Amino acid sequence: MIGKTSAAALGVLLAACAMAHAETLLEQSAEARMQLDFHVPDAALKAMLPAGAEPAVATQGAAKDANLRMIFIDRINVTAPDGAPAGSGQMVYLAIPIKQAGSTAVAQMLIHGLTSDPKEAPGPFGVYQLATTHRMERSTTAAPQAQTSEQWEFTAASGEHMELQLKYDRGIGRKASNETKFFSSVNPSFYQIFKVDQNLDIMRNATITVPDKVKEFHYKASGGKIAALFDGSERVLSIDCISWYNRAIYAP
Numbered sequence: 001m002i003g004k005t006s007a008a009a010l011g012v013l014l015a016a017c018a019m020a021h022a023e024t025l026l027e028q029s030a031e032a033r034m035q036l037d038f039h040v041p042d043a044a045l046k047a048m049l050p051a052g053a054e055p056a057v058a059t060q061g062a063a064k065d066a067n068l069r070m071i072f073i074d075r076i077n078v079t080a081p082d083g084a085p086a087g088s089g090q091m092v093y094l095a096i097p098i099k100q101a102g103s104t105a106v107a108q109m110l111i112h113g114l115t116s117d118p119k120e121a122p123g124p125f126g127v128y129q130l131a132t133t134h135r136m137e138r139s140t141t142a143a144p145q146a147q148t149s150e151q152w153e154f155t156a157a158s159g160e161h162m163e164l165q166l167k168y169d170r171g172i173g174r175k176a177s178n179e180t181k182f183f184s185s186v187n188p189s190f191y192q193i194f195k196v197d198q199n200l201d202i203m204r205n206a207t208i209t210v211p212d213k214v215k216e217f218h219y220k221a222s223g224g225k226i227a228a229l230f231d232g233s234e235r236v237l238s239i240d241c242i243s244w245y246n247r248a249i250y251a252p
Helices: 007-016 042-047 224-229
Strands: 024-037 054-055 067-079 087-098 106-115 128-141 147-156 161-169 174-184 192-207 216-224 235-251
Touching: 024 161, 042 054, 042 224, 067 128, 067 161, 087 128, 087 147, 087 235, 106 147, 147 174, 161 235, 216 224
Parallel strands: 106 128, 106 174
Antiparallel strands: 024 067, 024 235, 054 087, 067 087, 087 106, 128 147, 147 161, 161 216, 174 192, 192 235
């Protein structure tokens, strides 16, 4: 069972995110990502959240009805604050858009992840497990239409498993920048600040009209801590290719 904190304490933390504060750069990374937006069972999702946090589900736009994101990440190049090489690897994590009950301040909460790098488990958020088996393959054929195939697979010793098989026409995405606070579900007093520049191509979406670039698609998520979220009633709402994702992580 995930540890609890008071609604008041979490409210103070979320409110503090809007206030000016000194920040410390922890690392920078160049990544490529594939993101799936889901609507998963509300009761199962609520059981993964600490007291005082509730899902902040969009009512319109590309993220409409999405209460969970599964993000497959190729950490191509990670550097330390001084620019020195700090590693690389692959991982997948589950993030929930949240707000404190009665508040409009929105953040993200990491509830689980599987990583290829032993140094990342459990990581600063305390939610990552080491993947005892993992693979990531990506290939692109350039002509006549640039088409990419990707295969991701992560499995933990305790049975948690997430995989994705995808083939799609490579498109031209839109550049975007954002700054987001990410909280830990097991230690809600802890958060980091992600400052991101990215190129986002929404390849399939249930709400907005976009060209469907997806030719083949299969995912699987099961086992252990995440089994209740993926009981067969979940719905995939969006498939998003993030071909480049430059992230700087800061401590508040």
